[in-house]
Structure formats: C-alpha cells, structure tokens
Amino acid sequence: ETTANVSSEIEYTITGIEPGAGITQATDNALTEYENLSGWEQETSSTAAMLTALGDAIDNEEPIVVTGWSPHYMFAKYDLKYLEDPEGVFGGVEYIATIVRKGLKEDMPEAYTILDRFQWEPADMESVMLAAQDIDFEKAAQQWVDENQETVAEWTDGVEPVDGTPIELVLTPWDTERSSANVAKVVLEQQGYDVTLTPVDPSVMFQAIAEGDGDASLAPWMPQTHAAFYEEYEGQFEDLGKNLTGAKIGLVVPSYMDIDSIEDLEP
Ligand code: PBE
Known part of the structure; x- marks a missing residue:
C-alpha cells in the first residue's frame, strides 16, 4: 500500500478530539505549517469518539491518523507510533504545571505548600488512570494515596491541618487531569x-x-500544548512549576502503517 493510497483512503482527514483542546490547536497549526497537509482537515469531536475510531481502524487494519498524547492507555492497548514532527509543531517533551491564583499563598498557606510540593511521575499517573478503568477516579486516587504514603508525607510534612476551608481545583476534562486533580483532592481533604x-x-x-x-x-500542559492560553493570562496567576515531566502530544498512527513522519502524508 502506498502512502498516497493511505492518505486518500482516510480522505485527508486527521481524527481529532474536543475543539477546545491544546492538541486541537497544535494540529490546526500543523495543517498550516506543513505544505503537504494543505489539503488536509482535522475532524474534531471527542476523545471517546477518537478512541472508538482508532479501535475500529485497528480491528480492520485500516489506516488512521489521530491526535494522541502520553501518558495514555492507548499506547498500552495498541501498537502505535508518533509521526515524526520535523517542524516541531507539537513540541518535544511536555511537562504539566501547577498554577494558583494570586493571593492563595496568603489566604491558604497550607494548601499552597502542598500544591507547591505536589510532584509525581508518569508511572504514578498511569497507575491511577489504569485503576480508573474499573473504579471511579476518586477511589483510584484514594488507592494511589494509600499505596504512596511516603510521597504524600513529603508533600504534607509539617503542614498544619485546617478545619473545612473550601478550595476549588480547576481541571481539564481528560483522564490525565482527572488523575492529578483527584489525588490532590484526597490529599487536601486529608x-x-x-x-x-x-x-x-x-x-x-x-x-x-x-x-x-x-x-x-x-x-x-507546557511548554507547547497550552502555550497560547498561558501567554494570554501570563502575569495574572502564579506558576508553581512542574508537577510531572515526560508528557507528549502529536499525530499518532498504528504501527502497521508504512509512514514515519508527518511529511510522509501525501498532499
Ligand atoms: N490533552 C490531554 C489535553 C491536555 C491533556 C493533551 C488532550 C490538551 O490537548 O489540551
């Protein structure tokens, strides 16, 4: 099968996710940056729909190009590869940051300290996401906290308890963020x-x-995925730095597809 066949077979369409995602913006940028993608389109819908389309394509060994990211179970479930991105539109290694509103340090020093210390590894996040396939995120987060008391103790060491102070954590609607937010919730509730x-x-x-x-x-997700949003509000929030390093976004295809780079997609 030639790459031209592949491109016409999928009707020059990248299967995307939610319109508001950073990766959706990055993919639109790729459609502009790569000359060979000038006739291509991104079809946005939802993460669930993208995963269904990916699973269906793989069941039938058909070609498909999706917007993908790590950590995500799709890489454990299927044999997939990121397409090389010589223009660097999708960035390299991404980190996930913690941001807080101005004044949080003064208003809630205990929460501020815990949030400032919150840091974990992709494998930790993956274990919560995997557990959350069978139980809800709140329970999966509680389980991770129970199994990682030493790490949690580093975050809470010397921090005074509070008495029912309300705090609102804002997250984005993907499993990676459901994991971190729910773990933070369990720790702050403790x-x-x-x-x-x-x-x-x-x-x-x-x-x-x-x-x-x-x-x-x-x-x-920084420095690339949410850069445009970050810059829009820069200076109006406090950045507490990385809570996880080793994330990635890009265009993803099943390994059986005979292409390696975004530049291999035919115009
Ligand atoms: N994601 C998962 C999000 C951030 C976390 C990569 C789909 C996005 O693109 O905004």
Whole structure:
C-alpha cells in the first residue's frame, strides 16, 4: 500500500478530539505549517469518539491518523507510533504545571505548600488512570494515596491541618487531569480542606485562575500544548512549576502503517 493510497483512503482527514483542546490547536497549526497537509482537515469531536475510531481502524487494519498524547492507555492497548514532527509543531517533551491564583499563598498557606510540593511521575499517573478503568477516579486516587504514603508525607510534612476551608481545583476534562486533580483532592481533604473539582476547557482554566474564580490547577500542559492560553493570562496567576515531566502530544498512527513522519502524508 502506498502512502498516497493511505492518505486518500482516510480522505485527508486527521481524527481529532474536543475543539477546545491544546492538541486541537497544535494540529490546526500543523495543517498550516506543513505544505503537504494543505489539503488536509482535522475532524474534531471527542476523545471517546477518537478512541472508538482508532479501535475500529485497528480491528480492520485500516489506516488512521489521530491526535494522541502520553501518558495514555492507548499506547498500552495498541501498537502505535508518533509521526515524526520535523517542524516541531507539537513540541518535544511536555511537562504539566501547577498554577494558583494570586493571593492563595496568603489566604491558604497550607494548601499552597502542598500544591507547591505536589510532584509525581508518569508511572504514578498511569497507575491511577489504569485503576480508573474499573473504579471511579476518586477511589483510584484514594488507592494511589494509600499505596504512596511516603510521597504524600513529603508533600504534607509539617503542614498544619485546617478545619473545612473550601478550595476549588480547576481541571481539564481528560483522564490525565482527572488523575492529578483527584489525588490532590484526597490529599487536601486529608488535611481538612473541603475540595471542589471543576472541569473546564483549557482556555477557561487559565481564565478561572487568573480571575480568582478557581484557586488552583494542576492541568496546564507546557511548554507547547497550552502555550497560547498561558501567554494570554501570563502575569495574572502564579506558576508553581512542574508537577510531572515526560508528557507528549502529536499525530499518532498504528504501527502497521508504512509512514514515519508527518511529511510522509501525501498532499
Ligand atoms: N490533552 C490531554 C489535553 C491536555 C491533556 C493533551 C488532550 C490538551 O490537548 O489540551
């Protein structure tokens, strides 16, 4: 099968996810940056629909190009590869940052300290995501906390308990962020906080923290995925740095497809 066949077979269409995602924006940028993609389109819908389309294509050994990211179970479930991105549109290694509203340090120093210390590895996040395939995220997060008491103790060491102070964490609606937000929720509740989780689009997440509607978020993907949103509100929130390193976004295809680079897609 030639690459031209592959491209026409999938009707020059990349199977995307939610319109508001950072990766959707990056994919639109790729359609502009890569000359060979000038006639291509991104079809957005939802993460669930993308995963269904990917599974169906793989069942039939058909070609498909999706917007994909790690950590994600799709890489454990299927044999997949990222297409090389010589123009660097999707960035390299991404990290996930923690941002808080201005004044949080003064208003809730205990939560601020815990959020500032919150840091874990992709394998930790993956274990919560995997457990959450069978139980809800809250239980999966509780299980991770129970099994990682030493790490949690490093985050909470010397922090005074509080008595029911409400705190609102803003997250984006993907499993990676459901994992971190729910683990933060369990840890902050252990400390005596009354935690609300509010899922929103990435642009709204930055706006909410900038305007003080939400207290904190562990969901910004940087330096590339959410850069445009970050820059729009830069200076209006406090960046507490990385909570996870080793994430990635890009165009993803089944390994049986005979292409390696975005440049191999035919115009
Ligand atoms: N994602 C997962 C999100 C951030 C986390 C890569 C799909 C996005 O593109 O905005």
